[in-house]
Amino acid sequence: MKDFLNELDNELNWVENKTWDTNWNNSWEVKKEDINNSIKKEEKQQVETKKKQVSKKTNRNNQNKKRYDDSNNVMWKFVSRFPETKFYLPNLREGYTRYVPIWWNDETWAKNMGMVQYWDDIVLIDCGLQFASWNDMLWANYSIPDVSFLWKYKNNIKGFVVTHAHLDHIWALKHILPAIGMPTLYATKLTIGIIKKWLEEAGILSKMTLIEIDADDTTPIKIWAFDIEFFRVNHSVPDSAWLYIKSPGWVTFMHTWDFKIDLTPRIDKPADLARIWAFGEKGVTMLLSDSTWSIRKGHSKSEEEVWNALDEIVQKHTRWRLIVATFSSWISRVQQLIDSAERYDKTIFLSGRSMLENIAIAKELGYIKMKPGVVKKMTPKNTEWIPPHKQIIITTGSQWEEFSALSRMAEWRHNAVEILKGDTIIFSSSVVPWNEKSVVTIINKLIKLGATVITKDDWEFHTWGHAFQDEQKMMIKLAKPKYLMPIYWDLYFRHIHKQTAMSIWIKQENILLIDNGNIVDFAPKTWNVFKSRIKIPLKQIIIDWYGIWIADSHVIKAREKMMNAWVLVINYKVDKKTKAILWHLKVETRWLAHLEEVRYIHRMIIKKAKESYENTIKDVPDIEEKDLLKIIRTDLEQLILKRTDREPMIIPMITEV
Numbered sequence: 001m002k003d004f005l006n007e008l009d010n011e012l013n014w015v016e017n018k019t020w021d022t023n024w025n026n027s028w029e030v031k032k033e034d035i036n037n038s039i040k041k042e043e044k045q046q047v048e049t050k051k052k053q054v055s056k057k058t059n060r061n062n063q064n065k066k067r068y069d070d071s072n073n074v075m076w077k078f079v080s081r082f083p084e085t086k087f088y089l090p091n092l093r094e095g096y097t098r099y100v101p102i103w104w105n106d107e108t109w110a111k112n113m114g115m116v117q118y119w120d121d122i123v124l125i126d127c128g129l130q131f132a133s134w135n136d137m138l139w140a141n142y143s144i145p146d147v148s149f150l151w152k153y154k155n156n157i158k159g160f161v162v163t164h165a166h167l168d169h170i171w172a173l174k175h176i177l178p179a180i181g182m183p184t185l186y187a188t189k190l191t192i193g194i195i196k197k198w199l200e201e202a203g204i205l206s207k208m209t210l211i212e213i214d215a216d217d218t219t220p221i222k223i224w225a226f227d228i229e230f231f232r233v234n235h236s237v238p239d240s241a242w243l244y245i246k247s248p249g250w251v252t253f254m255h256t257w258d259f260k261i262d263l264t265p266r267i268d269k270p271a272d273l274a275r276i277w278a279f280g281e282k283g284v285t286m287l288l289s290d291s292t293w294s295i296r297k298g299h300s301k302s303e304e305e306v307w308n309a310l311d312e313i314v315q316k317h318t319r320w321r322l323i324v325a326t327f328s329s330w331i332s333r334v335q336q337l338i339d340s341a342e343r344y345d346k347t348i349f350l351s352g353r354s355m356l357e358n359i360a361i362a363k364e365l366g367y368i369k370m371k372p373g374v375v376k377k378m379t380p381k382n383t384e385w386i387p388p389h390k391q392i393i394i395t396t397g398s399q400w401e402e403f404s405a406l407s408r409m410a411e412w413r414h415n416a417v418e419i420l421k422g423d424t425i426i427f428s429s430s431v432v433p434w435n436e437k438s439v440v441t442i443i444n445k446l447i448k449l450g451a452t453v454i455t456k457d458d459w460e461f462h463t464w465g466h467a468f469q470d471e472q473k474m475m476i477k478l479a480k481p482k483y484l485m486p487i488y489w490d491l492y493f494r495h496i497h498k499q500t501a502m503s504i505w506i507k508q509e510n511i512l513l514i515d516n517g518n519i520v521d522f523a524p525k526t527w528n529v530f531k532s533r534i535k536i537p538l539k540q541i542i543i544d545w546y547g548i549w550i551a552d553s554h555v556i557k558a559r560e561k562m563m564n565a566w567v568l569v570i571n572y573k574v575d576k577k578t579k580a581i582l583w584h585l586k587v588e589t590r591w592l593a594h595l596e597e598v599r600y601i602h603r604m605i606i607k608k609a610k611e612s613y614e615n616t617i618k619d620v621p622d623i624e625e626k627d628l629l630k631i632i633r634t635d636l637e638q639l640i641l642k643r644t645d646r647e648p649m650i651i652p653m654i655t656e657v
């Protein structure tokens with residue numbers, strides 16, 4: 001991976017050695033001038049001032065980012081802060097096989113994690129994050145599954161199997177693996193490649209055993225009691241796999257997690273339908289299947305259709321720059337653009353650390369192919385040397401950064417690209433639902449600057465990574481399971497998945513809609529199902545700059561209080577010897593909104609604060625500062641309570657000069 005990143009760095013040398021092509025250089029200058037003139041002078045000045053302001057802000061953000069990176073390395077040490085729990089898993093009857101959804105329900109982009117158990121042996125499946133929601137995770141970065149109950153079963157955890165490389169399936173590994181004794185992890189080649197990067201950053205890679213699985217290999221892996229087979233599916237990140245898990249009790253789970261069926265994918269082979277049918281013939285006790293797009297009828301669009309649409313626009317786009325915003329894990333989308341760039345003699349510029357790293361891993365492992373020189377790292381220097389109509393800029397972040405780089409481009413505070421009139425921007429990814437408003441804000445800015453904006457709604461540049469109803473049906477028909485457990489997302493989507501399944505012969509009583517932490521046991525041979533009355537008590541665990549917390553703990557409560565807090569700070573500047581007030585008192589309040597109200601109340605506070613200070617000093621000249629502050633605080637509290645019916649936190653401060 002490092003070789004490829006160095007190779008991209010060397011592209012800078014390529015820029016140094018490049019000779020000018022005067023023809024296009026002139027046209028570039030002229031065009032740039034035209035564009036610049038078209039932006040009103042006034043507007044430009046405003047932007048310049050804004051740029052200065054935001055560059056200060058960016059520096060500050062960079063410092064914060066550094067703090068975050070540093071804290072990332074030590075975060076795994078905080079794992080011991082998972083809440084203590086006295087919970088014990090109920091006894092598993094002899095020969096029975098258990099499935100527990102540790103977490104994946106009732107959340108968007110959930111922190112997915114599941115568990116199978118036979119006798120004492122436990123195997124865990126996936127381990128992701130959930131993007132922080134503002135309401136119940138104040139100031140958090142993200143949340144992770146609560147594995148407190150697993151501590152005491154550390155020695156029983158025989159392995160971790162991972163289906164694909166999305167953050168909502170792998171990110172929490174670095175927090176949770178150390179807490180549960182670093183069990184051996186199994187996944188396909190690309191998934192292992194990406195997991196390795198995160199574990200290395202967290203400083204725990206050397207403690208892990210990672211085993212690479214070929215999803216085409218039909219030999220089951222033996223993880224203690226379980227025989228597990230990985231097999232090919234399609235999704236929005238290459239090398240995604242499903243699992244066929246067999247226990248000695250002859251109970252079998254087909255665990256799909258995120259999937260779609262694409263007969264013409266870009267990087268992967270099509271989903272292995274023949275093998276799914278073969279598993280169906282052998283017998284599937286329960287199919288756990290993706291409900292994300294259960295409301296959509298028909299079959300999801302193939303990557304090939306998207307490629308055709310993208311290829312056409314790359315070919316036709318001969319006037320100005322083409323900028324594509326997508327997720328860094330959507331590696332097939334990048335491959336599609338590389339292919340088109342090679343075909344029409346254009347250059348790809350990659351922006352964003354996560355994108356560069358993911359592409360480097362995919363290239364090293366042979367998932368992505370490119371001719372030398374077609375892909376370059378985006379820097380202010382090397383974009384200048386390519387005519388705009390020959391540039392394809394791929395801007396991205398990880399799933400949670402979303403369109404932050406594009407937003408910086410639109411606000412002219414990106415170090416390499418400023419959006420100009422004539423640019424075309426394609427949004428080629430779906431948006432986390434609660435971010436839709438912020439994406440519209442970016443689109444507004446782009447339109448104002450004169451750019452053409454194409455979103456997933458008005459062109460064919462995007463497909464989803466999840467199955468529609470026809471694919472869900474196909475899966476049920478091929479696997480022929482006794483039970484179906486619709487997984488992922490809110491009950492609403494799982495309920496519709498249930499209806500789809502009932503429309504094709506699955507009995508209502510055989511469809512299990514269950515909650516996070518429910519325990520479901522299956523009898524050997526008969527496959528009778530038993531849902532335990534006991535539920536694992538799971539807490540909302542959040543991660544912020546400082547470590548791991550429970551979302552309903554005192555930390556969140558304190559944060560909530562601070563958000564609603566009313567604060568008054570009053571600053572006295574006084575003479576060291578005479579103690580006389582030297583200058584007007586300074587007051588800051590945080591609970592008043594209307595300007596008139598602020599003025600009126602501030603005047604009142606200053607008058608009272610002055611009186612209180614001067615009278616006390618007069619009465620007790622050698623009073624200790626802490627006592628003096630106490631008196632001022634009490635006087636002001638009484639006044640504010642009487643006049644405004646509020647009880648803010650009051651902080652008087654005395655500076656002697």
Ligand SMILES: [Zn+2]
Pocket residue numbers: 164166235258465
């Ligand atoms: Zn996924």
